Amino acid sequence: MLVSKRVIAKSADSPVSRPLQPVEERRRGSRLLLLLMLLLAGLALTITLAVTIGPVPINPLTVWQIIGSHLFSTEPGEWSRAHDQIVWLIRLPRVLLAAVIGAGLAVVGTAMQATVRNPIADPYILGISAGASIGAVLVILFGLQVFGLYSLSVAAFLGALAAFVIVFTLAQHQGRLTPVRLILVGVAASYVFSAITSFLIFRAHDTRQTQAVLFWLAGSVASAKWSFLVIPTVVIIVGTAILVLRARSMNALVAGEETAVTLGVDTNRFRKELMALSALLTGVMVAVAGAIGFVGLIMPHAVRLFVGADHRRVLPVSVLVGAIFLIWVDVLARTVVAPEELPLGVITAFVGGPFFLWLLRRRGQAFGGSGR
Numbered sequence: 001m002l003v004s005k006r007v008i009a010k011s012a013d014s015p016v017s018r019p020l021q022p023v024e025e026r027r028r029g030s031r032l033l034l035l036l037m038l039l040l041a042g043l044a045l046t047i048t049l050a051v052t053i054g055p056v057p058i059n060p061l062t063v064w065q066i067i068g069s070h071l072f073s074t075e076p077g078e079w080s081r082a083h084d085q086i087v088w089l090i091r092l093p094r095v096l097l098a099a100v101i102g103a104g105l106a107v108v109g110t111a112m113q114a115t116v117r118n119p120i121a122d123p124y125i126l127g128i129s130a131g132a133s134i135g136a137v138l139v140i141l142f143g144l145q146v147f148g149l150y151s152l153s154v155a156a157f158l159g160a161l162a163a164f165v166i167v168f169t170l171a172q173h174q175g176r177l178t179p180v181r182l183i184l185v186g187v188a189a190s191y192v193f194s195a196i197t198s199f200l201i202f203r204a205h206d207t208r209q210t211q212a213v214l215f216w217l218a219g220s221v222a223s224a225k226w227s228f229l230v231i232p233t234v235v236i237i238v239g240t241a242i243l244v245l246r247a248r249s250m251n252a253l254v255a256g257e258e259t260a261v262t263l264g265v266d267t268n269r270f271r272k273e274l275m276a277l278s279a280l281l282t283g284v285m286v287a288v289a290g291a292i293g294f295v296g297l298i299m300p301h302a303v304r305l306f307v308g309a310d311h312r313r314v315l316p317v318s319v320l321v322g323a324i325f326l327i328w329v330d331v332l333a334r335t336v337v338a339p340e341e342l343p344l345g346v347i348t349a350f351v352g353g354p355f356f357l358w359l360l361r362r363r364g365q366a367f368g369g370s371g372r
Helices: 005-010 022-052 060-071 081-116 128-142 148-171 179-203 207-217 226-245 247-255 257-262 267-289 295-307 311-335 344-362
Strands: none
Touching: 022 060, 022 081, 022 295, 022 311, 060 081, 081 179, 081 226, 081 247, 081 267, 081 295, 081 311, 128 148, 128 179, 128 207, 128 267, 148 179, 148 267, 179 207, 179 267, 226 247, 226 267, 226 311, 247 257, 247 267, 247 311, 257 267, 295 311, 295 344, 311 344
């Protein structure tokens, strides 16, 4: 099949249209590897500093000694039992959960923007977050503790799953899934689910429960425990690996329907796969941390400013950048108005809103402007 000149011109700036020479490919690979190593070092430093910061400051060396004593069952050193509990039971699980959620939101944001070919897409555009909110609100307001300690997380995930099924079913037309229809159905479903949540909150009579719901809706990792880390970590690692393996197909999808078909990508089936995977990842994250906005929207754009549009580079870099970003957001959330805490969504909105407006002015053409 021949590619028309119009398709070639349209995809001239896409990562699939410019085959690289072996030398250039190796150079880019080396730069990417160096960047990933620097980001990994930055993540390790961020985790260390985040654990040390709090009402009770702890020396970074002591932090790693405490971690080592638990990982390798060594004898306790010269630190108090209180420091041990603060590091191992409170701060470290919280910091690691923030890293996992930040990484997952950034990856899903990248996948969603490729799925719908829209720069303002984020993990919550499909109404999944709003569906999860209904499940969480039912548990918080009406005490539906069917699954004991994990009732909130399970209810939120089931709500997210139900929302995905509804949106997925309604968005299809004659067996096909188009970006525009997907966005429209997702937005409409979000409004309906949000209205249900608002009605449930309005009918609540306990002020404390209402505050708990509003706090959860804005996102938090304050309830982090080691037992909460396993499932989201495994799901996000596996999901990210799948997306990295399909990075070339994502590049083709972003380049355009005709280009993707020419390159052998079944766009309808691939969109469904991306949507299902994104829904699963989003549901798991919302279930353990609530709805944290702007991370999945701004992280992919921030990464593309430095590594370009090729998803083979964007995805792994987004994982580390998203993790580092949300860790520092959580540090601010628990220190800015201490001893009170801010919901994570408040800080991500303060940071993400101005950044997105700046990006809108800088890359006007990519967002529908004239580019002049």
